[in-house]
Structures are given as structure tokens and as C-alpha cells.
Amino acid sequence: MSTNGAPAHRRRGQLFDSAFHDRFGQWPVGFVPAGGADMGDIVAVANAVGDGDDSAFYDAFVASGDVHAAEARRALVAGHRRSARARFLRASCMYAAAYHPIYGTPVDPRLLAAFDKQMDAFRTAMELCDPPVRPVAIPFEGGELPAYLVPAAERADQVRPLLILTNGFDATITDMYFASGVAALDRGYHVLMFDGPGQGAMLYRRGVPLRPDWETVIGAVVDFAETVPIVDRSRIALSGWSLGGYLAPRAASGEHRLAACIADPGQWDIADAIRRFLAAFGVPDADTVDVTGLDEATLAHLSAAIDADREMRWQIVQRGYWTTGVPDLRGFLRALAGFTLKDRVGGIRCPTLLTAAENDPLAADTAAFFDALTCPKALLRFTAAEGAGEHTEAVNRSLYNQRALDWLDEVLRAG
Structure with a gap:
């Protein structure tokens, strides 16, 4: 132990004993400005977890x-609706943070x-x-996508631009609300958040x-949005974060009713990321190999390395297999190989913003993606020096929202 009581191995900025x-x-932490939590909440949880396991977390x-x-229920009984609302939001944020380490199949009842x-x-x-906001259901392929359409702050009855928010691998509607929704609502946008295939309730339940x-998914979402009287049908924008940085521009390549698209970070071919992974483990000719046709010996070598690393095992086995609905590494690589825009990038016509954070490995190909775009385009870079160098600018969402929404304001105003 170090002299201040924190484990000696803890990296700078780390709150929890376990990395x-x-x-x-x-x-x-990134949701604090939007009312998702306060630093005291997070520090108190970290202290309670200590060196405990996933169950303690x-x-x-x-x-x-x-x-x-x-506390929210007590405030509501006492007639303090504003306080009750704020506490229910913080409760939702804490519950959402609880279960990521226990991802996987069979789905843990917890x-x-x-x-x-x-x-x-x-x-x-x-x-x-x-006025009260209630969940909505978006018709999709014989079923429904769970969603919320939240009207702009103090402009609930006005026809306004709509910002659709889309997730990636492992966030939910509430995460999108805190990460970008609140900021967009304050700017005067109506905000539509939904769980698509492989996300939130669509996966869990x-x-x-x-x-x-994702053009098929967003096509259904835009169909729904166009039925909402307060939505300006000429100013519907789409923003995606994490893997949504692929899903959003993929949608824009086929759904041309979108007036603007934001990809945080910009990603256009997941197979390229797979090849970098293969190269790191010494797979011959990794930059040209067919990722869907690896031999059994190579797959066994990779699987052993993945199982030996807790972070990789979580990303690939616990999260990846479950989210893509596959039983093994071969199936996962095959599934991810289909996430490509290289043959569709010319179909993106609307103004498009790509972001790239300095230390985000998923932004490795953002510059190449940007160069390939033929639509009106912009690229925003975020750095560690400004506290926004990690994936999706996770602990400085205020800075991200300021810059991204300034761009969107200009694009939609010009339109």
C-alpha cells in the first residue's frame, strides 16, 4: 500500500483499486455536468469497493x-418534484454503472x-x-425499438430540429441522455434516444x-420521427458514439433524409482494427489476411491470449460474443468483418463530422475515413492536454458537446 492508503500500482487519475x-x-464522471452523478457519489462507491471483486463493485x-x-421518493412525497427528478436521474446513473463487469451469457440475473x-x-x-415525457415504441421489423423522444428545454410544443442519438456496443438510453442528450436539449434540439439491435433492452431482455x-435501423427511426408534429423534418441529425461512430455514418450512407451526421470517433472499417489486433499477436501477414478464414491453430493461440487478459476477455468474450450473438472467436471475427463502410462511403451525402481523441485506438483510421468522404465534412481532434484524449472524450463530455453542437448549430442553421 502507498502512504495515502491507495494501492501503489494505481495509475494517476485512477479512483478504483482495480484498473x-x-x-x-x-x-x-463524464455525466456529472448533466446531473448523472456527482464526484462524491463515485468516490464513495470506489471506497466501498476497495479491493473487492465484481460482486462488490x-x-x-x-x-x-x-x-x-x-431520497427521490421522500422528496416526491414532500412535494419537491425538482429534487425528486434530480435524485431519480442520479439513481439511474448509478444503477447503469453497476453491471458492466458481469456482462456475458448466460445473462446474470443481477x-x-x-x-x-x-x-x-x-x-x-x-x-x-x-410536460411529462414518456417512453415511446418505434415500429421495427414486426417488433418495436424502445425509445424516448425528449422535447427541447422550454420549447416542448415548438417545431425544432431533432438530434437522434445512437449507441455502440455497451451503453444504454440513459448513458446517451447524460453524455449528449442534456446538452442538446439545452441548445433547443428535440432528442430521440433508442435501443437498437444488440443494445440495452433489445439485447438484455x-x-x-x-x-x-444501421441504415435499416435508422430508416425505421426516421420514419417514426417524421410522424411527430414537433419535429422539423428537414433538420433531422444523427449522432453516434463509440461503435456508434461506425453505425451513424453507415446509416447516413443509405438513409438520405438525414440533414447531418456525427461520428464520435469516426470509424469506417472494423476489420482494420481486427488486423491491428492480429499483428500485435504475431499473426503472419496480418495486414492482408482474411480475418474470416484463420486456421484453427491461430484461433487457439489468440483465444488463449484473450482468456489470459481480463480486459480482452471482457471486451471479446463477455461483451463481444454476447452482443453479436456468436459462440466463439471465429464467429466474432466473421461478424465484425461485416462492419465496413469502405464500399459505401460515397453514399454519405449529408454534412458529416468525425472526431478523433488522441489516445483512442478506435480513432486510428479516422483521418483515412475523413479523406475518403466526399460530402461536406469536418474533423475535430481532442487531446489529453485538454482532458479529452480518451475514447469518446469520456471524462470531458462538456468540451465534446460544446464543439460538436457548435458544428451542428452552424450546419443546420445554414440549411
């Missing part, structure tokens, strides 16, 4: 959510319990808006896997 837990435990975050939910609490708290907070053809 693995810190990855997930600091998610709410889960229990501490759920306990924090329970405290906020109980994950479903926390997710249900998360969405119940969020639903109650939305109902306490003025319905077992629907992720798919690459």
Missing part, C-alpha cells in the same frame, strides 16, 4: 442507486435487476418533466444481436 473496475467506475453501485431512489431499476428510475424522472446495416 478493470476503474474503466467502468469512472463512466459517471455491483453491490456498491446498486446500493448508491438505492440511496438516491429512496444485470437484469439493475437494468430494470435503472430504467424505472429514468422513466420516473422523465415523467416528472414539465430480448436477445436481439447487433447488426451492421
Whole structure:
């Protein structure tokens, strides 16, 4: 132990003893400006977890959510609706942070319990808006996508531009609300957030896997949006973060009713990222190899390396296999190989913004993607020196939102 009581191995800026837990435990830090949490909430959870395991991590975050939910209910009984709404939002944020380490199949009942609490708290907070906001269902391929359409702050009855927010691999509606939704609402945008295939309730409750053809998904979302009287049909924009930085421009390549697209970070071919992974493990000719046809010996070597590294095992086995609905590494590589825009990039016609954070490996090909775009385009770079150098500018979402929404304001105003 170090002299201040923190483990000697803890890296600078780390709150949780375990670096693995810190990855997930600091998610709410980026949501502080939007009312998702306060630093005290996160520090208290980190102290409660200590050197505990994934169960301790889960229990501490759920306990924090329970405290906020109980305080919210007391405030509501006392007639303090604003305080109750704020506490329900913080409860939803804490519940959402609890279950990432226990991702995977078979689905852990604790994950479903926390997710249900998360969405119940969020639903109650939305109902306490003025006017109340309630969940909506977007028709999609014989079923429905769960969604929220939240009107702009103090402009609920006005026809306004709409910003559609789309997730990637492992966030949910509430994460999008805190990460970008609140900032967009304050700017006067109506905001539509939804769980698509492989995301949130579509994955957790319905077992629907992720798919690459996001133009099909967003086509259904835009169909719904155009039925909403307060939506300006000529100013519908789409923003995606994390893997959404591929999904959003993929959608724009086929859905031409979009007036603008934001990709945070810009990604156009997931197979390129796979090849860098293969090269790191010494796979011969990794830059040209067919990632869908690796031999069994190579797959066994890679699987052993993945299982030996907790972070990689979580990313690939726990999250990746589950989200894409595959049983093994070969299936996962085949699934990801379909996530490509290289043969569709010319179909992106609307003004498009790409972002690239300095230390984000998923932004490795953003510059090449930007060069390939033929539409009106912009590239925003974020650095570690300004506290925004990590994936999706995770702990400085305020800076990201300021710059990205300034761009969107200019594009839609010009349109």
C-alpha cells in the first residue's frame, strides 16, 4: 500500500483499486455536468469497493442507486418534484454503472435487476418533466425499438430540429441522455434516444444481436420521427458514439433524409482494427489476411491470449460474443468483418463530422475515413492536454458537446 492508503500500482487519475473496475467506475464522471452523478457519489462507491471483486463493485453501485431512489421518493412525497427528478436521474446513473463487469451469457440475473431499476428510475424522472415525457415504441421489423423522444428545454410544443442519438456496443438510453442528450436539449434540439439491435433492452431482455446495416435501423427511426408534429423534418441529425461512430455514418450512407451526421470517433472499417489486433499477436501477414478464414491453430493461440487478459476477455468474450450473438472467436471475427463502410462511403451525402481523441485506438483510421468522404465534412481532434484524449472524450463530455453542437448549430442553421 502507498502512504495515502491507495494501492501503489494505481495509475494517476485512477479512483478504483482495480484498473478493470476503474474503466467502468469512472463512466459517471463524464455525466456529472448533466446531473448523472456527482464526484462524491463515485468516490464513495470506489471506497466501498476497495479491493473487492465484481460482486462488490455491483453491490456498491446498486446500493448508491438505492440511496438516491429512496431520497427521490421522500422528496416526491414532500412535494419537491425538482429534487425528486434530480435524485431519480442520479439513481439511474448509478444503477447503469453497476453491471458492466458481469456482462456475458448466460445473462446474470443481477444485470437484469439493475437494468430494470435503472430504467424505472429514468422513466420516473422523465415523467416528472414539465410536460411529462414518456417512453415511446418505434415500429421495427414486426417488433418495436424502445425509445424516448425528449422535447427541447422550454420549447416542448415548438417545431425544432431533432438530434437522434445512437449507441455502440455497451451503453444504454440513459448513458446517451447524460453524455449528449442534456446538452442538446439545452441548445433547443428535440432528442430521440433508442435501443437498437444488440443494445440495452433489445439485447438484455430480448436477445436481439447487433447488426451492421444501421441504415435499416435508422430508416425505421426516421420514419417514426417524421410522424411527430414537433419535429422539423428537414433538420433531422444523427449522432453516434463509440461503435456508434461506425453505425451513424453507415446509416447516413443509405438513409438520405438525414440533414447531418456525427461520428464520435469516426470509424469506417472494423476489420482494420481486427488486423491491428492480429499483428500485435504475431499473426503472419496480418495486414492482408482474411480475418474470416484463420486456421484453427491461430484461433487457439489468440483465444488463449484473450482468456489470459481480463480486459480482452471482457471486451471479446463477455461483451463481444454476447452482443453479436456468436459462440466463439471465429464467429466474432466473421461478424465484425461485416462492419465496413469502405464500399459505401460515397453514399454519405449529408454534412458529416468525425472526431478523433488522441489516445483512442478506435480513432486510428479516422483521418483515412475523413479523406475518403466526399460530402461536406469536418474533423475535430481532442487531446489529453485538454482532458479529452480518451475514447469518446469520456471524462470531458462538456468540451465534446460544446464543439460538436457548435458544428451542428452552424450546419443546420445554414440549411
